[in-house]
Amino acid sequence: xxxxxxxxxxxxxxxxxxxxxxxxxxxxxxxxxxxxxxxxxxxxxxxxxxxxxxxxxxxxxxxxxxxxxxxxxxxxxxxxxxxxxxxxxxxxxxxxxxxxxxxxxxxxxxxxxxxxxxxxxxxxxxxxxxxxxxxxxxxxxxxxxxxxxxxxxxxxx
Numbered sequence: 001x002x003x004x005x006x007x008x009x010x011x012x013x014x015x016x017x018x019x020x021x022x023x024x025x026x027x028x029x030x031x032x033x034x035x036x037x038x039x040x041x042x043x044x045x046x047x048x049x050x051x052x053x054x055x056x057x058x059x060x061x062x063x064x065x066x067x068x069x070x071x072x073x074x075x076x077x078x079x080x081x082x083x084x085x086x087x088x089x090x091x092x093x094x095x096x097x098x099x100x101x102x103x104x105x106x107x108x109x110x111x112x113x114x115x116x117x118x119x120x121x122x123x124x125x126x127x128x129x130x131x132x133x134x135x136x137x138x139x140x141x142x143x144x145x146x147x148x149x150x151x152x153x154x155x156x157x
Contacts, residue, residue: 010035022088022149024126077140077152084131084154090121092128092141092153104154108136116154119147130156 014026014037025038077083086092094102094117103115110116110130117139118125130136138155141147 007035011037015039023121024088077138077155078150080152080155082132082134082137082156083152084116084128084156086119086128086147086149086151086153088119088121088126089149090119090126090147092143092145092147093118093120093125094139094141094143104130104136104139106136106139110134110136110156117141128153132156 010028014028014035017023018026018037018039025036027034027036029035078085094104096103096118103117104110111133112130114130115127116130116136117128119128120126134156136154137157140152140154147153
């Protein structure tokens with residue numbers, strides 16, 4: 001290398017911060033040096049964090065089993081093979097602007113790479129694209145909803 005001093009430990013620390021926070025880019029400047037680490041958001045295949053303190057229903061008779069399944073739905077949907085999970089924390093938007101039609105609607109056939117929605121994070125709009133083609137069975141968020149890292153956003157089958 002031609003006189004370039006790279007602090008590998010600082011780069012590793014910044015990469016760890018990216019991984020822990022779900023950010024896609026971080027930049028640090030000090031005196032005459034600047035380090036910028038960026039990554040492409042990968043489709044989230046990991047299990048979402050446990051839902052916040054939701055009381056689990058006690059075993060119920062078969063007639064009430066459909067009602068008992070509803071509170072557990074968010075945890076189950078994040079593991080669904082067709083789940084599109086949020087790669088970041090932010091605010092979801094289903095349309096490019098308030099007067100436009102949505103990117104995709106429930107029941108619509110979508111193609112791999114098609115934009116399903118936007119997530120605004122740190123005043124940057126990030127496209128959330130379909131990881132595979134299929135039928136959009138469910139949109140699990142509404143425009144303006146805050147979303148968490150790993151939260152299921154949609155189901156494609």
